[in-house]
Amino acid sequence: MKSEKISDAVVRRLPVYLRFLNELSRREVPTVSSQELGQKLDLNPAQIRKDLAYFGDFGRKGIGYDVAYLIEKIQQILNLDQQINVALVGAGNLGHALSNYNAYLKDNMKIVAVFDASPAKIGTQINNITIQPIEELTETVREKNVRIGIITVPDFEAQRVADQLVAAGIGAILNFAPTILKVPPEVRIHAADFTTDLLSLAYYLDNGNGKEQPVHES
Amino acid sequence: MKSEKISDAVVRRLPVYLRFLNELSRREVPTVSSQELGQKLDLNPAQIRKDLAYFGDFGRKGIGYDVAYLIEKIQQILNLDQQINVALVGAGNLGHALSNYNAYLKDNMKIVAVFDASPAKIGTQINNITIQPIEELTETVREKNVRIGIITVPDFEAQRVADQLVAAGIGAILNFAPTILKVPPEVRIHAADFTTDLLSLAYYLDNGNGKEQPVHES
DNA sequence: TAGATTGTTAATCGATTAACAATC
DNA sequence: TAGATTGTTAATCGATTAACAATC
Numbered sequence: 317m318k319s320e321k322i323s324d325a326v327v328r329r330l331p332v333y334l335r336f337l338n339e340l341s342r343r344e345v346p347t348v349s350s351q352e353l354g355q356k357l358d359l360n361p362a363q364i365r366k367d368l369a370y371f372g373d374f375g376r377k378g379i380g381y382d383v384a385y386l387i388e389k390i391q392q393i394l395n396l397d398q399q400i401n402v403a404l405v406g407a408g409n410l411g412h413a414l415s416n417y418n419a420y421l422k423d424n425m426k427i428v429a430v431f432d433a434s435p436a437k438i439g440t441q442i443n444n445i446t447i448q449p450i451e452e453l454t455e456t457v458r459e460k461n462v463r464i465g466i467i468t469v470p471d472f473e474a475q476r477v478a479d480q481l482v483a484a485g486i487g488a489i490l491n492f493a494p495t496i497l498k499v500p501p502e503v504r505i506h507a508a509d510f511t512t513d514l515l516s517l518a519y520y521l522d523n524g525n526g527k528e529q530p531v532h533e534s
Numbered sequence: 535m536k537s538e539k540i541s542d543a544v545v546r547r548l549p550v551y552l553r554f555l556n557e558l559s560r561r562e563v564p565t566v567s568s569q570e571l572g573q574k575l576d577l578n579p580a581q582i583r584k585d586l587a588y589f590g591d592f593g594r595k596g597i598g599y600d601v602a603y604l605i606e607k608i609q610q611i612l613n614l615d616q617q618i619n620v621a622l623v624g625a626g627n628l629g630h631a632l633s634n635y636n637a638y639l640k641d642n643m644k645i646v647a648v649f650d651a652s653p654a655k656i657g658t659q660i661n662n663i664t665i666q667p668i669e670e671l672t673e674t675v676r677e678k679n680v681r682i683g684i685i686t687v688p689d690f691e692a693q694r695v696a697d698q699l700v701a702a703g704i705g706a707i708l709n710f711a712p713t714i715l716k717v718p719p720e721v722r723i724h725a726a727d728f729t730t731d732l733l734s735l736a737y738y739l740d741n742g743n744g745k746e747q748p749v750h751e752s
Numbered sequence: 753t754a755g756a757t758t759g760t761t762a763a764t765c766g767a768t769t770a771a772c773a774a775t776c
Numbered sequence: 777t778a779g780a781t782t783g784t785t786a787a788t789c790g791a792t793t794a795a796c797a798a799t800c
Contacts, residue, residue, distance in 0.1 A: 325767070331733035335712060349781060357714055361781095362769055369783055377782040378776035395736045402732070409634055413627035420712060420729050425736070463739050464732065488735040490728065494553060494638060496575055504738035506731050510708065511638050513724050514620070514682065515549035517706040518613045518643070520722035521681050543791070567757060579757095580793055587759055595758040596800035 326367050332357055333364070334390045340383045349380035396424040401461050403486075405477045406468035407432035407447050410492060414466060415443045428460050433473070450480070457484035464488045471495040478505075544585045550575055551582070552608045558601045567598035614642040619679050621704075623695050624686035625650040625665050628710060632684060633661045646678050651691070668698070675702035682706045689713040696723075 336356055340348055350361035357364075368374050368381070371393050375381045391397050404411050407430050415427055430442050431450045438449050448456060456462070465481040467474050467489060474493035481489060488504040491497055494511050554574055558566055568579035575582075586592050586599070589611050593599045609615050622629050625648050633645055648660050649668045656667050666674060674680070683699040685692050685707060692711035699707060706722040709715055712729050 323767070327737045328730070328734045330737070331730045332714070334733065335730070336714075351781080358716075360769060362771090363767090365782065366768085366784080373783070375782050376776060377774065378780050380781065393737065394733055395739050396733065400736050400739070409627070409631035413631040414728065416627055417729060421732070425732060464735055466732075487739040490731055490735060492728075496550070496554075498576075504735055506735055508726075508728055508731055510632065510726055511635060512546070512549045512553070513708055513726055514639070514643060514684075515552065515612055515614065516546045517682055517708060517722055517724055518618050519545045519548070519611065521613050521618070521705040541791070569757080578793060580795090581791090583758065584760080584792085591759070593758050594800060595798065596756050598757065 322370055326370060329359070329364075329367055330390050330394055333367075334387065334394070337383055337387045337390070341387060345383055347380045347382055348386075350375075352380075391424065394424075399423060400425045400463050401428045402426065402464045402466060403429040403431065403453070403457060403460075403462040403481075404466045404468065405431045405450065405453070405481070406466075406470075406473075406492075407434075407437050407442055408468060411466075411468040412442060414468065415445070418443065425464075427466075429456050429462060431456075433469070450477070453480050454484040457481070457486060462486065464490065467491045467493055467497075469493060540588055544588060547577070547582075547585055548608055548612055551585075552605065552612070555601055555605045555608070559605060563601055565598045565600055566604075568593075570598075609642065612642075617641060618643045618681050619646045620644065620682045620684060621647040621649065621671070621675060621678075621680040621699075622684045622686065623649045623668065623671070623699070624688075624691075624710075625652075625655050625660055626686060629684075629686040630660060632686065633663070636661065643682075645684075647674050647680060649674075651687070668695070671698050672702040675699070675704060680704065682708065685709045685711055685715075687711060 333353065336353065337348070350364045353359070353364050354361035365375070368386075372389065374386055374389050402425055404415060404427050411430065415430065418427055427443075427445065430445050430447050431453050432438065432447050433450050437447050440447050463486065465486045465488075467477050469477050471493045474491065474495050475497055478489060478491070478497045478499055482499055482503055486503065488506070489497070489499065490506050490508050492508050494509040496507070497505060499505050551571065554571065555566070568582045571577070571582050572579035583593070586604075590607065592604055592607050620643055622633060622645050629648065633648065636645055645661075645663065648663050648665050649671050650656065650665050651668050655665045658665055681704065683704045685695050687695050689711045692709060692713050693715055696707060696709070696715045696717055700717055700721055704721065706724070707715070707717065708724050708726050710726050712727040714725075715723055717723050
């Protein structure tokens with residue numbers, strides 16, 4: 317184990333490794349090489365070896381990585397050896413959709429609370445969780461040991477919700493609202509706004525209109 | 535206008551600029567400096583100037599950028615001076631949720647077709663669009679000049695759907711399924727899987743369990 | 753003119769990839 | 777032993793930031 321800084325890019329690849337390793341595990345594949353991983357995940361094998369080596373010597377020369385062992389190690393690195401509790405703020409369509417992914421998150425994470433501002437929704441259920449008013453956010457976050465907040469409220473409410481999550485002691489936020497949130501540096505934030513993704517994809521479209529093509533990265 | 539390669543990182547910031555510029559436009563702010571932009575968007579002003587300068591000299595020394603003019607220019611760069619048609623494949627909860635964002639996309643993009651495999655859904659409406667069977671994908675994509683596909687089907691169906699979209703001549707794919715899709719290099723693909731985002735956020739959580747903290751990027 | 757701010761170059765910083773000794 | 781594959785160093789590549797002349 318090095319005590320180097322681990323870059324964001326490395327951390328964001330770990331769940332991708334984990335997902336594929338879980339698939340290998342289901343198929344009872346015992347070991348996997350960086351080359352196989354690279355092929356499946358469209359990554360350079362050297363990069364994968366380097367990523368993993370930041371955290372320890374998990375592989376065996378000549379053999380590769382033991383699938384079960386590597387799963388265990390990556391889960392530890394990501395703090396997933398304990399269940400991480402998540403709160404969802406905003407019980408609209410998108411909130412509903414995300415709450416269905418609880419199964420995908422397996423035992424690693426769980427949405428344990430859902431909040432909404434609309435009186436009509438309070439008290440109704442969403443995947444067996446009763447929707448609570450946002451006024452109860454602080455108390456519930458503390459009571460249920462919620463570590464991550466997901467924001468799916470309209471953009472003009474997002475900053476206020478973020479402030480409340482931060483005040484309640486949350487450690488990280490996944491923000492689906494199309495706006496840049498200001499949070500203190502100790503709170504990790506990730507923008508998950510799909511309209512931004514969609515608009516940027518338009519850049520890469522060929523135009524059959526005679527306009528010169530943008531030059532892309534190879 | 536340079537004929538340099540424009541990096542992915544630059545392109546992904548353009549919609550963020552655009553979004554904020556639109557807000558300034560609504561508030562009738564006539565000009566904006568790279569410094570103000572940087573402050574609001576948490577970016578380095580030099581980076582913003584450099585990003586924009588890849589595409590032309592849009593600013594005025596001593597003044598800043600004309601909001602209306604810059605909006606027009608960024609829309610041109612992103613091919614958004616024409617309406618881009620989008621198809622949604624997968625009319626589940628997530629598909630439903632995304633279709634509600636049509637308003638956010640303004641006149642730049644529009645979801646014009648929705649497909650699903652489930653016979654029960656075929657023929658029903660989702661935001662005034664009739665859900666069609668996946669068998670009609672190729673024909674409809676061509677007929678309606680669909681340029682971008684959004685995949686919100688279960689992971690095991692995602693690759694098949696991607697293949698069909700590619701065969702139908704789509705230019706870019708936004709993939710919400712938690713799996714790596716293989717597409718030819720001329721098709722642009724973006725992974726929008728939120729479970730990956732969520733798991734990677736767990737890395738940054740403090741553990742009150744005595745374990746040594748990971749060292750973060752500053 | 754004085755102040756502000758761009759566009760651009762050079763410096764820095766960081767991430768990816770190639771190469772290979774070590775070794776299973 | 778021969779073949780495979782890791783962990784790691786060095787080389788490369790790319791992106792960000794600082795600095796400043798040009799100029800509105």
